[in-house]
Structures are given as C-alpha cells and as structure tokens.
Amino acid sequence: MDLKAGLWQQQTLKLAMTQELKQSIELLQFNSQELTAFLEEKALENPLMELNSNFVKTMDPRAQRIKKSKLKQNQDKEKWIEQLAVNVQQLDDYLIQQLPANLTELEKKIILHFIYSLDENGYLYNINLPQVAELYDADGETVREQLDLLQHLEPAGIGARSLQECLLLQLERLVPVNEMAEEIIRQHFQLFADKKWKQLAREIKADVKEIQAVYDLVQTLNPKPGASFASEKPAYIIPDVIVYTEQNGLHIQLYDENVPSISYNEGYAKKLHSAGDQQVGRYLQNRQQDYQWIKRSIEQRKETILKVTRKIAERQPQFFLKGSAFLKPMTMKEIADELEIHESTVSRAVRGKYMQTPFGTFELRSFFVSMIKTAGNADASSKEAKAAIHKLISSENKQKPLSDQEIANLLKTEAGFVISRRTAAKYREQLGIPSSSKRKRYD
Incomplete structure (x- = not known):
C-alpha cells in the first residue's frame, strides 16, 4: 500500500444540492396553501415578481341592486351550517356566571385564577395549591374551598386534576349513589383501567359481573367536561x-x-x-x-x-x-x-x-396500501384485511373475544387472507381496537 504524501488530480461526478434544486424539491412537496404562503413571502422579497390572485374578483356596485337586508338574509341561508357553532359560549364565561354573589375579593381572585387555568378539556393540570396560596397571600383552607366550589359547578367533572378525579366528581353527583363505583375509582383505579377485574373482584370481595356494571356506568360519564365549549372553527380541506x-x-x-x-x-x-x-x-x-x-x-x-x-x-x-x-x-x-x-x-x-x-x-x-397474499396466491390490500378484521370483531362473542391468533386463522379460512398473528395484532391496533382481554365482557 502506497502511503506517500502528495498532490494528485482526480475527476469525479457528483450531484451538488444547489439552492435552486433545494427550492424545487420544497415546492413539489408544498400543498396549495403552503405554496400560496411561499409565493406571498417571495413576492415581498422580489420586486420583479407580481402575484395575480385568480380567486379574487372585482365587483361593480352598480351591477347589484339588492338591498343590504336582502343580501344578508341570502347569505344567512347559504351559510347556516357554518353558523351552527359561531356563538358557542366560552367555558370561563359559563363558570363565572355560576359564581355566588357573596364571594370576598380574595375568594373571587382565587377562583378566577383556577377558572383561567383550565385547559380546553376543563382540567386543572399542574396546579399547585400552596403556590396559589402564596401568590394571593391566602391560607390553604381558603384555596381548597375555592377549588371545591369550582368542582361543584356545571358541567360535572370540571376543575379535576386528573381523569380519576374527574370521574369521581361525576359519580358523587349520581342519584342514587353508587358506592361500589366510587370505591373502585377512588382506591382501585389502575386495576380497573387495566381490566384486571378478577384480581379487583378478589380485593373488594365482589362479583366480576358487578364490576362490569360499574364499567358500563363509567362509560356514560364525560372524560372531557370542558370540550363541548371549544370554539375552534371547522377546518376545510381544499383538494389539490x-x-x-x-x-x-x-x-x-x-x-x-x-x-x-x-x-x-x-x-x-x-x-x-x-x-x-x-x-x-x-x-x-x-x-x-x-x-x-x-x-x-x-x-x-x-x-x-x-x-x-x-x-x-x-x-x-x-x-x-x-x-x-x-x-x-x-x-x-x-x-x-x-x-x-x-x-x-x-x-x-x-x-x-x-x-x-x-x-x-x-x-x-x-x-398507497401494502400488499398481502391470499390463500389463492392472489394479491389483496391491507385495507381489505383491516375491514375483514373489523367485521370479525364486531360480530364476535364478547364473553369470549377472539385472540389475535384466532383472528389470523379466521382470516385465512373465511376471507382467504394469509397474515401472521403479529400482523393481525398490528392491523387491530391501527383500527383502534383493544386486545381480547380488554374487549371481554362478564355479563
């Protein structure tokens, strides 16, 4: 091997990523909205480039003799769908309207602090009661009283600091009171959520069917009590x-x-x-x-x-x-x-x-969908396999739900799709369907 130092000339061919080539690649991946924003930005930088908006039309005011009230009426008729969610009441306004009139100035400041700290789902995440007390120079009991007041406003579950607390706040308002449901959510929430119901049944000395009834009750509760007050405008897709x-x-x-x-x-x-x-x-x-x-x-x-x-x-x-x-x-x-x-x-x-x-x-x-083999060596799409999985699970016996291996076997015998257990599990998860242990019912 020659390891001597020296200077040599060598010709090579390589693709250099120029600024123009990079720009061409970026433009290709832009959708119409992104491309419009890009062109508007470039037009500000380049005085030689003019933008002509095809969708902006001039109007001659003499051409239309419709009265303003008539025009407004016609517009209202055409846009009634968009107006369904225009006047949605804000969550903080709705809560403030429910506050009692006899609150002191300090109590009002504290509860307003809580109200304005709520997230879009109505939760008080990362709230620190001692810090709130120090901020307003109040005692801990006053702060807790205002949090309790907030959590007793409508909608039920508002002001919770976790999903567990949100469910508890709603269960406490039920008439008649369901003591088993409250006990399970308060003391055994993780076991209940993981559907380890046999272990839970032994710990609380109850029948699994009773836990199933609690589960059905919890399913009727609202995990996001503030979400109905969201005021986001619907996003519309513009096809390319x-x-x-x-x-x-x-x-x-x-x-x-x-x-x-x-x-x-x-x-x-x-x-x-x-x-x-x-x-x-x-x-x-x-x-x-x-x-x-x-x-x-x-x-x-x-x-x-x-x-x-x-x-x-x-x-x-x-x-x-x-x-x-x-x-x-x-x-x-x-x-x-x-x-x-x-x-x-x-x-x-x-x-x-x-x-x-x-x-x-x-x-x-x-x-673009992946290809899977069928029993007859024909090609089928993963979407067809997912549709077949959804159909199988929809019609399964909920007391004995199908395992991923059973789904794979049935797909082969009934629909002709040749997939492995792991592929069946992957497709099931992509469909948002839980595993067989979490689909099982104990009626």
Whole structure:
C-alpha cells in the first residue's frame, strides 16, 4: 500500500444540492396553501415578481341592486351550517356566571385564577395549591374551598386534576349513589383501567359481573367536561387534484384556482434599468434568475403531480368507478418505476395533498396500501384485511373475544387472507381496537 504524501488530480461526478434544486424539491412537496404562503413571502422579497390572485374578483356596485337586508338574509341561508357553532359560549364565561354573589375579593381572585387555568378539556393540570396560596397571600383552607366550589359547578367533572378525579366528581353527583363505583375509582383505579377485574373482584370481595356494571356506568360519564365549549372553527380541506368521470373515461384536473399565478414586473425592471447603476444591475439579474427558477419549479411541480395522479387513476380504475372498497394494493415504488422517477419524488408529490373523487375527498397517500397474499396466491390490500378484521370483531362473542391468533386463522379460512398473528395484532391496533382481554365482557 502506497502511503506517500502528495498532490494528485482526480475527476469525479457528483450531484451538488444547489439552492435552486433545494427550492424545487420544497415546492413539489408544498400543498396549495403552503405554496400560496411561499409565493406571498417571495413576492415581498422580489420586486420583479407580481402575484395575480385568480380567486379574487372585482365587483361593480352598480351591477347589484339588492338591498343590504336582502343580501344578508341570502347569505344567512347559504351559510347556516357554518353558523351552527359561531356563538358557542366560552367555558370561563359559563363558570363565572355560576359564581355566588357573596364571594370576598380574595375568594373571587382565587377562583378566577383556577377558572383561567383550565385547559380546553376543563382540567386543572399542574396546579399547585400552596403556590396559589402564596401568590394571593391566602391560607390553604381558603384555596381548597375555592377549588371545591369550582368542582361543584356545571358541567360535572370540571376543575379535576386528573381523569380519576374527574370521574369521581361525576359519580358523587349520581342519584342514587353508587358506592361500589366510587370505591373502585377512588382506591382501585389502575386495576380497573387495566381490566384486571378478577384480581379487583378478589380485593373488594365482589362479583366480576358487578364490576362490569360499574364499567358500563363509567362509560356514560364525560372524560372531557370542558370540550363541548371549544370554539375552534371547522377546518376545510381544499383538494389539490380533482378526478371526475365522463363517458369517455376518467379526467384529472389540477385544482390551483386558489393559488395565485406569478408574472414578471416589466415596469419596475425598466425603471431600475434606466438608473444605469452597476450594483442595481446585478441585483436585477439575481432577482430575475430567482423569478425564473420559481416559475420553472411551479411548472415542474404541476407536471409531476399530474403525472403521479394520472398513474394512480390508471392503476386504480375500479376505485374511481365503484368506490373505496375496490382499492387495490399499490406502492410508491411501483409508481416511481413506471414513471422512471425516484420513489422520494412520488412521496413528495403526494405529501399533504388531497384528491377529490366522485366518492369523496381522499389524501393522496391513502391510495398507497401494502400488499398481502391470499390463500389463492392472489394479491389483496391491507385495507381489505383491516375491514375483514373489523367485521370479525364486531360480530364476535364478547364473553369470549377472539385472540389475535384466532383472528389470523379466521382470516385465512373465511376471507382467504394469509397474515401472521403479529400482523393481525398490528392491523387491530391501527383500527383502534383493544386486545381480547380488554374487549371481554362478564355479563
């Protein structure tokens, strides 16, 4: 081996990640809202780039002679769904209205401190009573009295410092009182939650069927008493691609009406050119290159998204004609190989984007489902297997729920899906279904 020091020349080929290439990759993975925000930011930086909003229309006030009251009435009729949750009362206002009028100034300050410390579900997490007492120069008993007052307001369970306390506060208001339920939640909450009911039955000297009745009662309680006062506006999904059917087949259209188009500001460029400043000339050249790169990247983004979505529609014709139950197995690698692009490009093209179909709006990623083998060596999607698992568990005997191994065996014999016990458990967990020990009933 030659270990001598020296200088040599060597030619190599490598891909350099330039700023322009990085920007092109970022634009591809942006959805329409992110792309709009990006273009607005770039327009502020680049005076040569103008944004033209296609979805903003001018209006001639003389063209419409509708009275304001009539217009408002029509708008109310059209937007009645959005108005259902507009005037939701705030939780803190609702609680303050219930406070007694004879509170002292100190008591009012303390209970308002508690009210304004509630989270969106109505809990008082991380509240320290001694610190509250020190903050308001009050004794511990006064602080505890105000916490007790808060916890006796409506809705039941408000002001709890844990789920256990929230359930207890609601159980204490029941008529008639259920002493067993209170004892279980107060002293044996963890055993009860873990469904170790046989051990719990031995400890409290009760029948397992009685614990089952307590469980059914607890299921009727509200674990998030403040959630009904949430005032968040509903989020609406704007599709990036629209697929519709016509007599001659499927048609795919990129929906970019809500994304502003960009144009070159010739007037601004001419004014700066006339100044004859060399530094200004270099600045204009850089801004012009930046504009050209953005324009080219946007066109490339459109082309890539359309290519990928067309290939998805080509591979999934039954889905668009009959519905989501006919989704077939498909991977990003298969699409990438057919389009002769990298798999990561497909991943970026579908990231955070949605497709509007005749059967609803779906995330583009949802079209890529893993493949499993069937007893007849045919291919099936994991979604079909999950649907079969959900059907099996829905119709099972709740006194003897199916184990994951039994689910795997039944899938093979009844539906023809060949999966392992671990795969059955994974699909069950993805469906949000608990294990057999936690599904068991003792009626």
